[in-house]
Amino acid sequence: MPRWLIRLNAHIPIRYAAWVGAVLGLLYGLWAAATEGHHQGWVLALVCAVPAGLGLNDMRQAPRSLLRNYPVIGHLRYLLEFIRPEIRQYFIESDNEAAPFSRQQRSLVYQRAKGEPDKRPFGTQKDVGATGYEWLSHSIAPSDVASHDFRVTIGAGGSSCTQPYSASVFNISAMSFGALSANAVLALNTGARKGGFAHDTGEGSISRYHREPGGDLIWEIGSGYFGCRNDAGHFDAEKFVTNAREPQVKLIELKLSQGAKPGHGGVLPGPKVTPEIAAARGVPVGVDCVSPASHSAFSTPIEMLQFIERLRQLSGGKPVGFKFCVGHAWEWFAMAKAMRETGIWPDFIVVDGAEGGTGAAPLEFTDHVGAPLQEGLLLVHNTLVGLGERHRVKLGCAGKVISAFDIARMMALGADWCNSARGFMFALGCIQAQSCHTGHCPTGVTSQEPLRARALVVPDKAERVHRFHHNTLHALKELVQAAGLHHPNDISADHIVRRVSGCEVQRLSNLLPYLKPGELLAAERGELPWSQPAFEQYWLRAQADSFSLRD
Numbered sequence: 340m341p342r343w344l345i346r347l348n349a350h351i352p353i354r355y356a357a358w359v360g361a362v363l364g365l366l367y368g369l370w371a372a373a374t375e376g377h378h379q380g381w382v383l384a385l386v387c388a389v390p391a392g393l394g395l396n397d398m399r400q401a402p403r404s405l406l407r408n409y410p411v412i413g414h415l416r417y418l419l420e421f422i423r424p425e426i427r428q429y430f431i432e433s434d435n436e437a438a439p440f441s442r443q444q445r446s447l448v449y450q451r452a453k454g455e456p457d458k459r460p461f462g463t464q465k466d467v468g469a470t471g472y473e474w475l476s477h478s479i480a481p482s483d484v485a486s487h488d489f490r491v492t493i494g495a496g497g498s499s500c501t502q503p504y505s506a507s508v509f510n511i512s513a514m515s516f517g518a519l520s521a522n523a524v525l526a527l528n529t530g531a532r533k534g535g536f537a538h539d540t541g542e543g544s545i546s547r548y549h550r551e552p553g554g555d556l557i558w559e560i561g562s563g564y565f566g567c568r569n570d571a572g573h574f575d576a577e578k579f580v581t582n583a584r585e586p587q588v589k590l591i592e593l594k595l596s597q598g599a600k601p602g603h604g605g606v607l608p609g610p611k612v613t614p615e616i617a618a619a620r621g622v623p624v625g626v627d628c629v630s631p632a633s634h635s636a637f638s639t640p641i642e643m644l645q646f647i648e649r650l651r652q653l654s655g656g657k658p659v660g661f662k663f664c665v666g667h668a669w670e671w672f673a674m675a676k677a678m679r680e681t682g683i684w685p686d687f688i689v690v691d692g693a694e695g696g697t698g699a700a701p702l703e704f705t706d707h708v709g710a711p712l713q714e715g716l717l718l719v720h721n722t723l724v725g726l727g728e729r730h731r732v733k734l735g736c737a738g739k740v741i742s743a744f745d746i747a748r749m750m751a752l753g754a755d756w757c758n759s760a761r762g763f764m765f766a767l768g769c770i771q772a773q774s775c776h777t778g779h780c781p782t783g784v785t786s787q788e789p790l791r792a793r794a795l796v797v798p799d800k801a802e803r804v805h806r807f808h809h810n811t812l813h814a815l816k817e818l819v820q821a822a823g824l825h826h827p828n829d830i831s832a833d834h835i836v837r838r839v840s841g842c843e844v845q846r847l848s849n850l851l852p853y854l855k856p857g858e859l860l861a862a863e864r865g866e867l868p869w870s871q872p873a874f875e876q877y878w879l880r881a882q883a884d885s886f887s888l889r890d
Contacts, residue, residue, distance in 0.1 A: 357411040358394030361387045424773065439696065440761065440771060444741050448765035451810035452803035472838045475747060475830075476846070478823025487809075487816035488535070489827050491755045493590060494658030494686045496731035499648065501656030504555075504589040507536035508827050509746060509812055511804075512737045512758035513559050513594070513662070515543025517607060517616045518698040518775070520792035522800075523767055523784045524548040529797065530766075530804025531555060539758065542594050542630065545582055546619035552801075556587050559662070560650075561594040562604065563630040565620035572629070574636045576653055578621065583654035590687070591650055593643075595634075595663035598695030598738055601709040602666065604632035611787065639884050640670075640677035648683045660687035660732075664695075665715035666708075668873045669888050672881035675722050680883045684731045689758065690716045692738025696761050698785060699776035712738035713752060717851060718873065720753025725859025725874075741765075743814035750830040751847055766807035767800045 347353075368384030371377050394410035397403075406413040443464070450457040465472060494503035511531060516524045518541065525548045531538040532554035539557040540549055544566030549556055560567065560579075567579035583591055596602060607616070607628040617624040637643045643661075651659040665671055678684050692712025697705075710718070716736050723729040736749050737758040746757045761769070768782040780786040783795040819827055822834055832848035839845055852871050859874060861867040869875035880889045 354409045354412065355394075357390065358397075361390035361394060361411065365391045439694070439739065440741065440765075445765055445771060447742060448762055448807060451814075452766040452807040454806050454810070457810070457814075468838070468841060470838055470840060473748070474836055475744065475818055475822060476834050476836055477821040480823055481820045482823050482825055484816050484820050484825055487812040489812060489815070491733060491828065493660075493733045496684060496686060496733070498658075498684050498686055498731070499651055499656065500658050500686050502658070504537075504658055506589070506756055507534075507808075507812075508750075508756040509740075509808060509815075510537040510557070510735075510756065510758050511539055511763050512695075512760035513539040513541040513557075513592075513597070514760050514764075515541030516546040516548055516619055517543045517611070517787070518785060520780075520783055520786055520795065521546075521548045521615070522792050522795040522797050523764075525552060525797045526767055526795065526800035527763060527804055528552040528554040528556075529801035530763075530808065533801065533805040534808045536808055537589060539592065543616070544619050544621070545585075545588070546615065550585075550587065553587060555589045557590040557592050558582060558588045559592045559594050561630055562632070562634045563620070563628070564636070565622070565628075568621050572631075572635070576649075579650070580653050583650070583657065588654075588657065591654055591657055591659045592687075592689060593647060593650070593659070593661040595661055596666070596691070596709075597662070597697065598664040598691035598693050598709055598712070599697035600700035600704040601664040601691075601693070602632060603700070603704055603708075605630040613787070640673040640886060641681055641883050643674065644677050644681050644683040644685075647685055651686075658686035660685040660689065662689035662691055662735075664691045664693060665710040665718055667886075668718065669877040669881040670886045671719065671722065672874075672878050673883060673886055675726065676881055677883040678728070679726065684728070687733040687735060687755075688719060689735040689737065690719050690754075692716070692736070695738045712736055712749070713851075716749065716752050716754060717853075721852065721854040721871070722859065724753075724856055725854040725862075727857040727860065729856070743811055743818050746811070746815055746827060747818050747830050748835055750827045751832045751835045752851075755828060763804055763807065766804045767795065768803075 364387035365384050368380045368387060372380030372384060390411050397406040397410035397413065400406065405416065447457055489508040490505045491508055492503050492505050494500035511527055524546065528538050528549055529552040532552050537555045537557050540559050542559050542561030542563065542565060545556065545558060563572065564574045566582050567575050569575045582588065609625045609627045612622060612625055612628050614624050620628060622628050637646045647659050647661065651657065690712065692715060693709035694711055720734060723732055733755045734753055735756045735758055736754040737760065740746060740749060740757045740759045741762045749757050764784055767784050769784045770782060772781050774780055775785040778786055778788060780791060783792045786792050815827055822830065824830060832851060832853060833846055835847045836844050837847060837850060839850065854870060858867060858870065862869050862874065863878065877888065882889050
């Protein structure tokens with residue numbers, strides 16, 4: 340910087356130049372218009388009046404010290420900050436870099452949803468020598484699988500269920516109407532009907548937009564008991580029966596927690612409780628809609644299992660299970676002990692990983708609360724195997740499942756099927772703008788603003804949802820065939836290999852702890868050593884009649 344400019348800056352800060360220039364331009368324009376009658380003077384005055392007034396307001400306002408020191412030009416900082424995500428997404432990030440989903444992951448969904456070629460040229464972009472790289476071990480004798488319509492039967496494990504459901508191994512995870520727009524829900528359910536897979540309602544209950552297309556539903560019941568609650572917010576059996584016995588409802592899922600914000604309740608502010616949302620949830624219009632952090636229908640593991648059995652009977656024998664993100668290991672052990680003690684087994688359990696998404700959650704919860712899907716799913720699977728009861732309960736999972744390899748990997752960890760929320764949002768046209776909580780979703784997926792939501796054309800997006808599911812399962816079929824297997828549930832931890840260092844790889848079966856059938860019971864009797872610290876420290880202290888540890 341020239342010395343004269345440095346000296347000038349000491350007396351008249353250069354950061355005021357834009358504002359001072361606007362004021363001088365305004366004064367000159369007024370003088371020229373008044374003395375010489377030039378209409379250009381009025382134009383100049385009008386143009387300069389805006390930044391001049393803006394600078395005056397910047398100097399007088401209190402909340403933003405940056406604007407007091409940098410009138411007018413300080414607004415560039417806020418403009419650049421506003422468009423920073425788009426600049427990074429479109430010009431700076433590499434294909435494998437972005438979070439929570441990379442450009443390559445999103446592109447894969449877009450291409451499969453549109454029915455465009457999803458093949459890649461010139462080899463992998465991944466560093467196959469990097470620690471953590473994983474691959475599927477293939478067979479020299481590939482199999483020939485007739486159909487990609489892979490199914491798993493839920494409700495045939497020996498419970499009192501009389502209406503088992505043959506579910507796809509890939510379904511739409513829980514997203515409520517209210518979090519999603521009406522058109523988004525219509526498109527998702529229409530796509531589910533076309534593809535013969537299930538659509539989880541989320542805890543916002545069943546809206547008319549879930550019902551109209553006629554696709555299979557998983558009715559999620561949270562702590563607010565939306566769709567089956569009385570005026571006090573407690574469970575209402577009569578209202579439950581009305582919804583649960585609808586033929587469209589195939590599974591009933593009791594939500595204990597969700598991966599993105601486990602242990603955290605929620606409030607939908609009164610102004611957002613529209614007549615349609617109020618009708619679906621069974622709450623008053625315009626009144627705050629509260630989801631407590633815990634359930635009021637039960638307080639112990641045994642009571643929870645009794646409540647599950649009650650729901651099963653009230654529904655007419657439909658499969659009933661629960662969803663949770665693993666937290667305290669002993670609380671899950673308490674539930675497992677309650678299952679043994681009461682003889683009441685859920686038909687399914689959905690394990691939600693901490694990497695799961697939601698419309699809005701505190702940063703500390705999304706980043707630092709709850710077990711990731713691998714650890715949570717493995718703990719639940721191992722417990723049931725160790726008890727010798729894995730055949731009774733089907734396991735679903737959710738948490739950043741996008742591709743066929745994601746599904747295969749979850750199967751290797753112990754899942755029977757997978758759910759995806761954000762994957763199907765991408766199929767609807769979501770661009771990961773991450774403005775779900777603002778109501779200003781650029782594609783109308785998560786916005787309740789009518790003009791924004793109508794931009795999502797239901798017939799077109801429903802077909803995309805259908806194609807994404809179809810093409811993903813077709814890719815899964817090709818993986819299953821390459822491994823020489825006949826169903827995704829045949830994939831085990833022996834089929835997935837992980838690089839653990841630059842010169843060492845291990846199969847997941849050797850790298851991760853897996854219990855053998857009955858091993859937990861043998862350790863409980865003292866016949867075998869405890870194979871994992873969590874079981875050794877907490878299994879004997881967990882109790883079926885309390886979520887707390889025994890002293």
